[in-house]
Amino acid sequence: MPALFVTGTGTDIGKTYVSCALIRALKARGAAVDAFKPVVSGFDPRDAAGSDPARLAAALGDPAGLFRIAPRRYRAPLAPNIAARLEGQTLVLDDLVIDAVARTAELRDGLLLVEGAGGVMSPLTDTATNLDMITALGAPALLVAGSYLGTISHVLTALVALRAARVRVAAVVLSESLDAPDLAQTAGALAPFLGDAALFTAPRRETWDAGPLADHLADHLLAHLGQP
Structure with a gap:
């Protein structure tokens, strides 16, 4: 069963928002999908109900699944390694x-969304970043970025790091x-710099439909990926 690592150019840029919308779109298409956050800080x-793993659980239709989705939870709103050490x-x-x-072994078919903490190069442990985990899993990445001024540079920098590590950018x-x-x-200004990476936009509204993104992933990932 394939896994997709949802990473970002930084923190608080919409990874969980995109993941939840993608989960709903995949479920609407009858696809098997699950979510996992290896570590959560803050x-x-x-206020567990307002947390990112709770939002993922709600999108999955499993409100009680918060602790299953995020087994490692820490209070301090710091890098996970620092929050854990505290x-x-x-x-x-x-x-x-x-x-x-x-x-991944718990779901025979479909897609497991593995949502990282922070950005591509944010530390997860004292010696490893999200990028190290992505490469260790052998999973493709879904790169989420904000639309703020300066985001183009952040996206291209993240892509350089991912591609240098030979990570497939979904x-x-x-x-x-x-x-x-x-x-x-x-988006129009960013697109010419992306090479073969497909670009999608995610407006901040409850009615945003991640269907085109779900279809892209179904077409280009589910049929071709094996176990990470």
Whole structure:
């Protein structure tokens, strides 16, 4: 069963928003889909329902699945390795990879969305980044970016890092940022620099349909990927 690693150009740019919409679109098409967040920081148990894993669980139609989706949760809104250390734990890349591989074994068909913490080069452990986990899994990446001024440079920098590590980029999603330049205009300026990476836009509205993105992934990933 293939896995897709949802990463970003940074934090708070819409990874979970895009993942939730993609989950709903895939489910509407009858596809088997699940989600996994290897590690979450900034998790407030008193507001668990407002957390990113809770939103993923709701999109999956499994409101009680928060703890299954995110087994490693830390309170401090810091890089996961620092947040874990504040609670007396040390994150190890091999453990995070094993967790993700185990989750792939639970779903025979369909797609597992593995959502990272922060951006492509954000640290997960004291010595490893999201990029290290992506390459260890052998999974393609869905790169999510904001539409703020300066995002084009951030997208292209992230793509250089992913491609240098020989990560297959399934698509780039430009998620609309508040008080930012026009989304379509920014996408138009970015597109000529993407090479063979498909570009999708994600307006910030409840009615945004991720169907075209879901169809692209179904056409180009599900039929060709094996176990990570």
